[in-house]
Amino acid sequence: MSPSETGGKGTPIEQNFKTPGLRGAKTTTLFRAVNPELFIKPNKPVMAFGLVTISLCVGYLGYLHATKENNQEFYEAIDSEGERYMRRKTSKWD
Structure with missing residues (x-):
């Protein structure tokens, strides 16, 4: 042919x-x-950028969650005389 x-x-x-x-x-x-x-x-540089960005966002949210839990144990209270002091949080169930 x-x-x-x-x-x-x-x-x-x-x-x-x-x-x-x-x-x-x-x-x-x-x-x-x-x-x-x-x-x-598929565009590999764009995929890599997106993967890094999402990983950083998840890591940052985990960091915020971890630091928030550490600060929840105490709070500042004021007694009847007007003095401020740090008090451990308690639950009504305890």
């Missing part, structure tokens, strides 16, 4: 080969606009 018979794209086998996944499927522009993650190639 000559290249003119196959449309200039190589052998007939290459011509009938489909791209795997949804990239080779016939879809509408609306479907591609609503589901871009199916058609865009």
